[in-house]
Amino acid sequence: MKKHFIAAALCCYSSLSFAGFDVITLGDKGGIQDGNLTAFMLKSNTDNNYITLDAGSIVNGLIAATHKNAFSDMAVPSSSPYTQEGYILNQKIKGYFISHAHLDHIAGLIISSPDDSNKPIYALPSVHETISQHYFNWKTWPNFTTQGNGFKLGKYELTPLNINQWLPVANTELQVKAFPLSHSGTESTAFLFENAAKEAVIYFGDTGPDAVEKSTALDTIWQQLAPYIQQKKLKGIFIETSFSNSTPDKSLFGHLTPQWLLTELNTLAGYVGGDEPLKDLNVIVTHIKYSLKKNAVPKQIIEKELRGNNNLGINFIFTEQGDRTQL
Numbered sequence: 054m055k056k057h058f059i060a061a062a063l064c065c066y067s068s069l070s071f072a073g074f075d076v077i078t079l080g081d082k083g084g085i086q087d088g089n090l091t092a093f094m095l096k097s098n099t100d101n102n103y104i105t106l107d108a109g110s111i112v113n114g115l116i117a118a119t120h121k122n123a124f125s126d127m128a129v130p131s132s133s134p135y136t137q138e139g140y141i142l143n144q145k146i147k148g149y150f151i152s153h154a155h156l157d158h159i160a161g162l163i164i165s166s167p168d169d170s171n172k173p174i175y176a177l178p179s180v181h182e183t184i185s186q187h188y189f190n191w192k193t194w195p196n197f198t199t200q201g202n203g204f205k206l207g208k209y210e211l212t213p214l215n216i217n218q219w220l221p222v223a224n225t226e227l228q229v230k231a232f233p234l235s236h237s238g239t240e241s242t243a244f245l246f247e248n249a250a251k252e253a254v255i256y257f258g259d260t261g262p263d264a265v266e267k268s269t270a271l272d273t274i275w276q277q278l279a280p281y282i283q284q285k286k287l288k289g290i291f292i293e294t295s296f297s298n299s300t301p302d303k304s305l306f307g308h309l310t311p312q313w314l315l316t317e318l319n320t321l322a323g324y325v326g327g328d329e330p331l332k333d334l335n336v337i338v339t340h341i342k343y344s345l346k347k348n349a350v351p352k353q354i355i356e357k358e359l360r361g362n363n364n365l366g367i368n369f370i371f372t373e374q375g376d377r378t379q380l
């Protein structure tokens with residue numbers, strides 16, 4: 054009996070000191086594969102509730118994750134009427150974070166909304182405006198939100214984020230801070246999350262490089278992120294690499310290539326300073342496009358271009374739909 058108490062004490066002490074984050078990939082592509090579009094579930098390792106980072110695919114992602122046993126620690130209670138997927142969607146996802154309203158980031162949320170539970174949609178005001186005007190408007194889809202046109206079904210509270218201000222995420226142990234991103238004329242968003250142990254992850258929605266976008270959006274974020282890396286509190290960066298290096302700047306349309314991602318990460322390294330400042334930093338590469346062309350596997354090309362020029366010793370991570378990843 055005594056042994057068990059000691060084991061429990063050790064377990065909980067260490068999980069508080071090094072909580073980390075759990076990630077489930079619901080969709081790993083930036084387009085065009087309907088059913089596998091950008092979306093991740095995130096929770097602190099010491100928490101039982103998730104939020105999502107974008108919502109391009111939801112139910113297809115939950116089915117894939119169930120098949121891969123990603124929810125082995127979240128069995129459906131026998132009293133619940135739900136399947137595993139239904140239980141996670143209705144009881145365990147406590148909010149959506151939408152970086153911008155392009156369809157490959159929100160289609161899954163819209164399509165699953167009739168069978169979803171009440172929860173907030175967190176976003177910048179410009180993103181909420183697009184969601185209200187163009188999706189939940191009784192023309193393209195019933196208005197499941199608390200604002201906008203016509204009768205409001207009231208399922209989704211559109212909770213605005215203020216730039217660079219912490220907000221507690223309801224029903225989770227996370228808090229969040231939002232930063233605007235430049236995505237070829239569209240305002241996109243990066244979300245910085247902290248858990249109870251003050252560890253952090255940051256998720257970038259679609260973004261172009263500062264030099265091409267004529268922006269300082271990424272530079273501002275790199276400066277804010279540097280102290281977390283200096284204190285070894287940053288557990289991971291989710292960031293896109295949509296196109297391979299063969300894509301000219303004029304055809305990027307607000308996206309990154311391996312070359313541009315490495316350029317941006319070198320800027321971050323400069324702010325962190327010291328010897329090998331980003332060594333072993335987890336960078337989850339998102340938003341690689343599915344290809345319909347023979348002999349072109351964008352993921353293989355992008356992976357090769359990132360790993361081949363990885364002068365910073367970064368740990369690049371490529372996840373697939375349904376994968377569970379620990380950060």
Ligand SMILES: [Zn+2]
Nearest residue numbers: 083155157259
């Ligand atoms: Zn996208």
Ligand SMILES: [Zn+2]
Nearest residue numbers: 153155236259
């Ligand atoms: Zn986009």
